[in-house]
Amino acid sequence: MMAHRTGSKQLLRDLNKNIVLNLIAHGKSISRSELARRSGLxxxxxxxxxNEFISAGLINEVTEGTSGNGRPPLFLQLNAEAGYVIGVVIDVKLQEQRAQIVVCDxxxxxxxxxxxxxxxxxxPYKVVESIAEGIKQCAQEANVPLKRVLGVGVGLAGLIDSHRGICRYSPFFKWKNIELGPALEFLLHIPVRIDNDVNTLTVAERQFGVGRDMTNFLMVVVGRGVGLGVVVGGEIYRGARGGAGEFGHIKVDTRxxxxxxxxxxxxxxxxxxxEYALVRAATGIDEESQTDALLQxxxxRADAGDAAALKIxxxxxxxxxxxxxxxxHLFDPVCIMLGRLPGKNLLLDPMKAAIACSPSLSQREEDPVQMIQSIEDSNTQWLRGAASLxxxxxxxPPLYDSQPRILIDDILARTGRTPTRKRR
Known part of the structure; x- marks a missing residue:
């Protein structure tokens, strides 16, 4: 359990900054008087x-409309270009490992x-070097100096200890207990956070997608494997060692x-x-290099009404x-968001029917769990999710001693207004 920061003037200042920044960022544009009213400060x-935020370039003053005396009122907006973040998703296609990299505001x-x-x-060291080279190249092409990058978020499949930045197990690289986060930080000299790739997708939906107003939902992705992201009380649930969500490895057949x-x-x-299971059921072939073509x-065949394909x-x-x-039954979510599903409705329709047939869930007709297929088959949201880390x-809110350095300070420190603090 994380220890709370003890009461101090610095904690109060940090909390006040956090309140003001969130109100400005989430309100799109807001006046000083409205800030005072809504914050209670x-x-x-x-x-x-x-004034501190404006001096550091973290927010901008803008005018909207006119007031009664003809002088336009001033509003405050987050300056999205005050800093940058980088998102990385390590992907696999036909046995080729790739790092998809984006620079975001x-x-x-x-x-x-x-x-x-x-x-x-x-x-590990070769892969880390390759990813670091790709990050530097992406930032250079975007004309963003690394000193303006607040940090790098990395999403990859496997068991990830996000708190320590350790890849406990990678099914693609066959790594065990690799300190991927610290190794990248050593080469880049900027903060790095890593997480399971389905968790990064879930973070993106929680912050920018249909999950913005939901505090309890599940994200299910079916592809090369089966992934699960869990949001409880508005936060990603990762478990004690980062292994929560290994839904694909629950046993459904004991024969x-x-x-x-x-x-x-x-x-x-x-x-x-x-995907490989569907192809194997149809052809008996379990060769990864052929999965994409055979699945299509x-x-x-199923779309054309082939009975055997439809049955699979x-x-x-x-x-x-x-x-x-x-x-x-376990989580009682408001909804289940569905990422990639092979064949989409071919899998979706019987899946919904099976849920509806569950004896206890059939009693919830007045308040059923929503099914939202929110993610298209593109990497955009996955990459935004990695950057969202x-x-x-x-x-x-900067409430815990074990939290990383407060990122507001990284921006404010450029003006010399905020003392440097030690990162974790």
Whole structure:
């Protein structure tokens, strides 16, 4: 359990800054008087903080309309170009590891993107060097000096200890206990945060998508594997060691001859509903380099009404829906957001039907769990999610001793107004 910061004048100042920054950022534009009213802070405190933010370039004064005496009123807006963040998603396609990299402003708007192909040498230090080179190249092409980058967020599949920046296990690289975050920080000299890639997608939906007003929801993604992001009380739930959300490896078939999962066990959910599982059910082929093409052929057959192809998707959808019903019982979410689904409605319709058939859930007809298919098959939201690992720290209340250095200070320190503090 994280220890709270003890009461002090510095804690009070940090909290006041956080309140003001969030009101300005989330209000789009707001006046000083409205800031004072909504924050409950004295006018003098508002004036001091606002002047500090303006001097550092963190916010701008803008005019909107006119007042009764003809003088336009002044409003405050977040300056999205006061700093930049970088998002990285490590992706795999046909056995080729790639780092998709973007530079974003503080609103997480992508201003430049870059792709770095990682070589055949997957030893940790070689991969870290390759990613660092790609980050530097992306920033250079975007004309953003690294000194203006507040931090780098990295999303990758596997078991990730986000608090320590450690990749506990990577199914693609076959890494175990690699200090990816600290290694990148050493090469780049800027903060680095890493997380499971489905968690980064979930963060993006929580901050910028349909989850902005939801404090309890689940994100489910079905692709090469099955991923789960969990939001409880407005925050991502990662578990004690970063392993929460390994939904794809719950056992749904206990038979000795159950399908083999890529994790080496039999009967995992992933072995029934993932892309390779669908292809294997149709062709008997379990060759990763052929999965994309064979899956598209299977979808085309099902769309054309092929009974055998339709049955594969129906069976997989039933199994996925029954498994999701268990999650609904455990978490009672407002909604389940669905990322990538192979064949989309081919899997979605039987999945919904299976959930509706759950005896206890069938009693919730007046208040059913929403199903929202919110993510298109593009990397944009995944990359914004990775960048959001840094942006969200800018707006988090600075309540805990173990939190990283307050990112507001990184911007304010450029003016010499804020003393340098030690990062974790």
């Amino acid at each position: 004295p006018g003098a405190t508002i004036t001091h903080i606002v 503080l609103s997480c708007t992508i201003i430049h993107s870059y792709e770095k192909v990682i070589g055949e040498d997957w030893t 000795e001859q159950a399908p083999l999962c890529h994790c080496g066990r039999r009967g995992c959910l992933e072995a029934f509903v993932s 052929q299977l979808i085309t 998707f129906t069976d997989a959808g039933n199994i996925l829906g029954s498994s999701l019903a268990h999650l609904i 840094i942006v969200r720290e800018l707006f988090q």
